[in-house]
Amino acid sequence: MSKKVIADVFLEVANAIESGEFGKKVRIGLTTLGSEHGVENLVNGAHLANSSLFDIVLIGPKVETDLEVVEVNEEKEMHCKMEELLDSGYIDACVTMHYNFPIGVSTVGRVVTPGKGKEMILATTTGTSATNRIEAMVRNAIYGIATAKSIGIKSPKVGILNVDGARQVEKCLKELKDNGYDLEFAESVRADGGSVMRGNDLLVGAPDVMVTDTLSGNIFMKVFSSYTTGGDYEANGFGYGPGVGENYDRKVLILSRASGSPVVANALRYAYDVVKGNVSDIAKKEFVDAKKAKFDDIIASVTKKEVKVQTEEVAMPEKQIVTRQISGVDIMDLEDAVKELWKNGIYAESGMGCTGPIVLVNEDKGDLAVETLIKAGYTAK
Structure with missing residues (x-):
């Protein structure tokens, strides 16, 4: 038995002791229709991710596998079944493609940066956190912090990508921090420093959480995932991540239709991480803390200006x-x-x-x- 497997087993026992949930194993769903690379690509990703830490439940057409399959044959039916399994508690999270989140919920991506091989959170990559751009990016920062904490980063350092609105977002976040919200800013790797990040900082992963607007985040996610393959096959990273919101409980993680088996496998592991880390509960707590630091007043000053x-x-x-x-x-x-x-x-x-x-x-x-x-x-x- 390898050291990693032994470590994983001990981690699972420790988590069970802490939660009191002996005998209850995490189940992660994976929908298998809709990929540009076919059902087999997704099933292969599930096989790559298969471990003693969590069970994988495939939701889609019948396939040859030792994994559990909940059989459905149409995408619409597949997402209905996914939501049913999530809401009943049969599965704890699900990895899927092309899912419509409500306004106020956006996905938090996770990449491995090419400069130094460091993991970095991209907040956010799909969805709409708010209809006002500045409010959306401030919320993205909190979504990113919550997600980073759920995967074990206790004090994530936050950077703001230098896109339109970055300075206003920086101002809002500094006000939150000055009012008592626990937030740590990252420093640019460039000589002049600062928490507003540039392309160099993307490549090396200067912050733990990189805040951007969702459309830009989506582009960066695609580039980080497929820069080695030519663009039609996403081979790197953990996918577009869990949908996170102020009061959102479903743990739905997003893949691109171009995501390859390695990304599928990592997305399933990412799902396990945010389930064990209780990302939904952490997000709720972060917003409670942010509102104590006058979040609503700060946002009102932006949206009602x-x-x-x-x-x-x-x-x-x-x-x-x-x-x-x-x-x-x-x-x-x-x-x-x-x-x-x-x-x-x-x-x-x-x-x-x-x-x-x-x-x-x-x-x-x-x-x-x-x-x-x-x-x-x-x-x-």
Whole structure:
């Protein structure tokens, strides 16, 4: 018996002692219709994942296997059966494809980064956490933290990918942290550091949890999964992950229709991890803690922010040499921030630095400009 098998057995015994659930073995479902690579690809993935830690239940057409099969022959029927088995408690989680989550639920992916072979959580990869982009990404951060904790990362470090809205998301998360929410920021591997991440940080896995909008996360998930195969066969990583929400109990994990057997196997193991780690309970607790830290007020300030309407022409002050760079202003607010400085008699220009949008001012006006922008709510710096 290998050391790994022995370790797995002892882990299962320890978990049983802790939970008091002797004799109850975790069951993970896998639906087997819908893959671009056929039923056999999914069944092979199940065989790869087969272990003493959990049982696998296939939901789909009859196949030659020693695994349990709940026989269905149509995709619609398959998902109905999956939900029935989940809601009855017969299976604890299920890995499937093309599942429609309610608004407020998004999937949290798990990849192995190519730079240093480090695992990293991508929050999020499918679904819609909220209809407002900034709120969605803040929620994604909490979903990612909850998922990371469920797989054993006690104090996950969070980075925010440098996409539209990143600086506003950073500001919201910093407010949560200042109000008492337990959140640890990651540092970029680049020399200028910071918690707003760049492509380099994606490749090396600088944070434990990389926060992004779902559409970008979906693209990154596909690239990380299939960059070695040409794109039509996803061979790396753990899949698009469990659907996580503030009050969502079903443990449904998503695969792409292009996912190959290795990813299927890892997705089943990922499902076991989030079941044993109680990801749903952790997510609920994270939101309780976040709301104590004024989550609702912070989100309201974003979603109910009045559109600023210029009622008067703002005169541009006399031009000056601008060498002081002020970062932290979101791209969507950049021009308004410049005009805010003009209104206060400070000449400013907008620009794009290597870490994102910047406001340029004269060196002598730098500190005053920063204070003015903070007061107007354009930057947290």
